[in-house]
Amino acid sequence: MIQSVCVRASALQLPSINCHRNAAMTDSFAIDAQNLSYSVVSRQGKLLPILKDCSLQVPSGQFWMLLGPNGCGKSTLLKILAGLLSPDEGFLYVERPRSFVYQNPDHQVVMPTVEADVAFGLGKLNLTPNEIKTRVAKALDAVGMYEYLKKPVHTLSGGQKQRVATAGALAEACKVLLLDELTTFLDETDQIGVIKAMRNSMDTSQGITALWVTHRLEELEFADGAVYMEDGRIIRQGDATSIRKFIEDKLASYVNQINL
Amino acid sequence: MYANFLHNYPTLTPTLSSIHAFTPKNHFTPNLRTEPLFLHLQPKKSRIIINCAANSDGVKGAVNWAEILDKWSPKKFLGADKLFRAISGATSSPIAQYIPAPFTFVHSVDPRVKLAWLFTLVILPAKSNVVIRLSLVAYLAILSILVQPSQVWKDQLGRVTLLSGILFIMLGLSTDSAPSLISSRAPPPSMMGLPSFPASLEGYKYVILKLGPLQLTRKGLSTATTSACLTFTIFQSASVFLSTTTPEQIAFALRWFISPLANLGVPVAEVILTLLLSLRFINLVFDEVRNVALGIVSRRINWQQMTMLEMIDVFFTYIRRIFRNIFVHAEQISQAMIVRGFRGDSTTHKIFLSADSSSGVANYISISCLFGLIALVTLPKYLIQ
Numbered sequence: 001m002i003q004s005v006c007v008r009a010s011a012l013q014l015p016s017i018n019c020h021r022n023a024a025m026t027d028s029f030a031i032d033a034q035n036l037s038y039s040v041v042s043r044q045g046k047l048l049p050i051l052k053d054c055s056l057q058v059p060s061g062q063f064w065m066l067l068g069p070n071g072c073g074k075s076t077l078l079k080i081l082a083g084l085l086s087p088d089e090g091f092l093y094v095e096r097p098r099s100f101v102y103q104n105p106d107h108q109v110v111m112p113t114v115e116a117d118v119a120f121g122l123g124k125l126n127l128t129p130n131e132i133k134t135r136v137a138k139a140l141d142a143v144g145m146y147e148y149l150k151k152p153v154h155t156l157s158g159g160q161k162q163r164v165a166t167a168g169a170l171a172e173a174c175k176v177l178l179l180d181e182l183t184t185f186l187d188e189t190d191q192i193g194v195i196k197a198m199r200n201s202m203d204t205s206q207g208i209t210a211l212w213v214t215h216r217l218e219e220l221e222f223a224d225g226a227v228y229m230e231d232g233r234i235i236r237q238g239d240a241t242s243i244r245k246f247i248e249d250k251l252a253s254y255v256n257q258i259n260l
Numbered sequence: 261m262y263a264n265f266l267h268n269y270p271t272l273t274p275t276l277s278s279i280h281a282f283t284p285k286n287h288f289t290p291n292l293r294t295e296p297l298f299l300h301l302q303p304k305k306s307r308i309i310i311n312c313a314a315n316s317d318g319v320k321g322a323v324n325w326a327e328i329l330d331k332w333s334p335k336k337f338l339g340a341d342k343l344f345r346a347i348s349g350a351t352s353s354p355i356a357q358y359i360p361a362p363f364t365f366v367h368s369v370d371p372r373v374k375l376a377w378l379f380t381l382v383i384l385p386a387k388s389n390v391v392i393r394l395s396l397v398a399y400l401a402i403l404s405i406l407v408q409p410s411q412v413w414k415d416q417l418g419r420v421t422l423l424s425g426i427l428f429i430m431l432g433l434s435t436d437s438a439p440s441l442i443s444s445r446a447p448p449p450s451m452m453g454l455p456s457f458p459a460s461l462e463g464y465k466y467v468i469l470k471l472g473p474l475q476l477t478r479k480g481l482s483t484a485t486t487s488a489c490l491t492f493t494i495f496q497s498a499s500v501f502l503s504t505t506t507p508e509q510i511a512f513a514l515r516w517f518i519s520p521l522a523n524l525g526v527p528v529a530e531v532i533l534t535l536l537l538s539l540r541f542i543n544l545v546f547d548e549v550r551n552v553a554l555g556i557v558s559r560r561i562n563w564q565q566m567t568m569l570e571m572i573d574v575f576f577t578y579i580r581r582i583f584r585n586i587f588v589h590a591e592q593i594s595q596a597m598i599v600r601g602f603r604g605d606s607t608t609h610k611i612f613l614s615a616d617s618s619s620g621v622a623n624y625i626s627i628s629c630l631f632g633l634i635a636l637v638t639l640p641k642y643l644i645q
Contacts, residue, residue, distance in 0.1 A: 084599070100599050107592035110600070111611075112507040112540040113358070119612035124601040132612045150360045150506060154543035168600065 029093070030060035030176050030209035031081060036090035038073075038080060050076050051087070052232045058211055058225070060095065060175070063202050065220060065240070066213045067247065068229035074213045075103070075180055077229070081211065082178045095209065098176035099169035103184055105161035114140070114156070114164050115149045121172045139171035140164075142201035144193075159190030163197055170201055170208075177210040183219065195222050220244045340571055341563050344578075347553035351546075359503045364407050366504040368619045369626050371513035374501055377630055381497040385489040388637045390482070393489040400496045408503055420495045424488040432484030436467075436477040507539040512613035529606040536611065541590070548585045552578060 038051040050073050058064045068074050079085045080092070082100035099121075102108045111117035118136045127135070140146045143163040153161065162182050169177055179198070183191040195212075199222050202208050212223065220226055226243035228236045236246055366374070381400070385393045404413045469476040505513075515532045522528045556578060563571065602609050 082599070084595075102592070102596060104592070106544060106589070108596045108600075110540060110593055110597055111536055115614060116508045116536070116612055120597075120602075121600040123609040123611055124603070126610070129612065129614075133614070136612070150358075152358050152506075153540065154547075155357075172601070 028059055029057045030095040031056070031058040031211060032091075032093040033057070033077075033081065034091040036077070036080060036087045036092060038076060038085065038087050050232055051080070054090075054229075054232070054234045056227050056234055056237055058209055060209045061207055062224040063199065063210045063212065063222065065223040065226040066211055066229065067215060067217070067220070067226055067243070070215065072229045073232045074215075074229055078178050078180050078211065078213050095175040097172060097174040098178060099172055099174040101162075101165050101169050101177065101179045101182060103181045105158065105165045108165040108168070109153050109161055112153055114145070114151050114153060117153060117164060118168045118171050121168050125172075135171045135173070136167075139167040139201075142170055142204060143167045143197040144200075157190065159186045159193055162186065162190075162194050166194070166198060166201075170205070175207060175209060177208060179210060179212045181213050181215070183214065183216060191216070191219075195219055198222075217244065217247060339563075340574070341557070341561075344553045344557045348550055348557050350550060357502065358506045359409065359412065362409070364504065365622055366403070366407050366500065368622045370623050371505050371509035372516050373623055373626050373630070374505055375510075375513040375517065377626065378497050378501050380630060380634060381493050382490075384633070384637055385493050386486060390485050392637055393485055397489050397492050397496075400493060400500070404496060404500050407500055412503065416499050417496070420492055420499075423495070424492040427491055428484045428488035431487055432476050432480045433471070433474045435480035435483045436475060507536060508613045510539075511536050511611075515613070527606075533606040533611060537593070541593070544589055545586055548582055548589070552581050552585065 034055045036051055036054040037049070039047050039049040042048045054073075054077060066074050066078065076085065078100070080087050081094055082098065083094075084100065109117050111120050115136055118139055119132050122132050122135060137146060137149075140149060143166055145160065145163050145167060148156065148160065148164075153164065156164065162185075166177075166179070166182070182194055182198075186194060198210065198212070202210060212219070220240045220243065223240045225239050226237070227234055228243055228247060236243060381396065385396055388396075401417060404417060407413075408416070467475050467477050468481060502510075511532050514535065515528060518526065518531070519528055556574070561574070566574075
């Protein structure tokens with residue numbers, strides 16, 4: 001399904017000029033989206049724009065975050081990048097293979113035991129059992145869950161399930177990881193645990209690019225860069241500190257406005 | 261009244277919003293309420309009178325159906341609040357689950373051998389004599405004590421023993437306790453001057469025990485031990501098997517056993533994938549049942565003020581909600597499977613079922629024990645013949 005969506009997105013909607021640029025950009029950017037628009041038809045039959053002319057670029061091998069208030073279109077943008085939705089307009093390039101991790105780990109974890117679940121994504125690759133075993137062990141080790149190899153999934157906590165889901169994506173040896181608000185359901189300890197596990201696994205294995213959707217500002221300190229969205233538009237993108245400063249300034253001005 | 265209740269509890273969410281549908285029915289039509297007496301004087305307009313009576317609390321003489329319904333509503337007997345509380349506090353895995361630690365001898369046996377043992381233990385008690393049945397029960401009890409952590413086997417053995425105990429007593433005493441009323445056509449031997457049947461030299465007695473009108477006979481004992489032992493072995497061996505085998509190992513063993521059926525056109529790979537998915541899904545279902553019950557409990561609904569119809573409506577809302585959530589879950593999982601590379605063909609998408617934790621020695625020992633047991637049970641019959 002993903003494949004076909006991508007072909008549609010790239011074959012039908014992309015002018016040929018973009019394709020040339022694509023070849024030049026492949027080295028530097030793992031995710032390159034230009035002027036993406038996406039809208040849905042509401043129940044009343046009105047056209048409801050969700051993404052308006054979004055452009056973003058994520059350099060390969062880096063850990064980026066996508067921030068913004070609730071309902072600004074972060075998850076939709078991520079689903080488009082993952083190929084789960086196809087954009088109405090615009091140019092899109094995402095390095096392959098890519099993986100998508102859901103907000104709710106209960107939706108992602110499909111097998112009853114940790115080991116089999118992490119190995120589930122490898123089923124299509126035709127590997128030998130030994131190769132699968134090493135890959136699963138490596139991925140679980142990267143997220144710090146190796147000792148849970150044989151545990152039943154439903155006995156794990158939310159954060160542990162989330163890490164298992166991430167390990168499943170890592171085991172596929174994908175180039176791009178798209179992570180949708182992994183820390184929403186987690187408490188502070190688990191939140192930091194998951195994000196540190198993510199950071200570590202990025203540092204140990206070369207060439208993985210990750211885009212992490214969040215609305216928690218404190219997670220920015222683990223990121224290389226960030227993109228700030230508001231109301232379906234990308235307001236700003238840059239390195240983590242400058243985005244953080246930008247959002248904090250925005251907050252401060254908002255607070256001042258209320259106080260006045 | 262009900263409208264009041266709704267407004268007193270503003271936390272009521274859209275989950276229960278369908279209850280609002282009830283409120284208009286309970287409202288008065290204004291011009292009827294102003295002249296209730298006038299309406300009573302005109303009995304021909306019976307339809308309107310009923311309307312009035314059902315709607316007003318104060319009018320006497322009219323039959324208040326709502327009150328009658330309320331009086332006989334199940335809330336007096338059941339206690340919806342208690343029920344929902346019990347559901348929300350229940351465990352999310354009522355079925356025995358894999359216990360990885362402590363790692364025992366049984367863990368290290370190949371799942372296929374364990375499955376063979378399981379089948380044998382389920383079939384054998386029906387085919388063997390009392391001694392072997394009872395020793396199988398004792399063996400299983402000891403095995404579960406050795407293999408499972410103490411709180412697990414105490415709970416499990418307690419429940420299974422209680423169940424088989426009840427079965428034993430009920431069946432043992434009831435099998436022969438109601439003697440047939442048909443009398444034989446021939447007069448009893450004493451009347452014909454014949455000596456009665458000599459008592460058995462070996463002390464054989466058909467009736468073993470008499471408890472007033474109840475009696476325990478040989479037939480009753482046989483039936484009771486068979487069914488009680490069968491119940492015990494089925495539950496207990498399944499419990500030991502499940503607590504020492506991961507779902508993947510079970511799937512692996514089953515796949516090995518049913519793989520010859522693939523030649524007959526049985527979709528083995530799909531069966532195994534479905535089994536695994538349902539083993540994962542079953543816990544989600546229990547979680548969902550619990551969470552929705554918790555959601556209802558946490559709204560602090562005043563059940564005392566509700567009529568029976570409203571309560572039934574809440575129950576139906578509950579069940580509908582569970583099903584909707586489960587279907588959403590199923591849809592999400594299927595989407596996740598697609599995202600993770602599953603293309604709908606379970607024969608090409610290989611599922612990693614690790615079964616390598618078995619040790620050779622353990623396998624040999626348990627296979628030879630299994631054959632020994634089968635021989636012990638079956639051979640005496642052939643030897644006697």
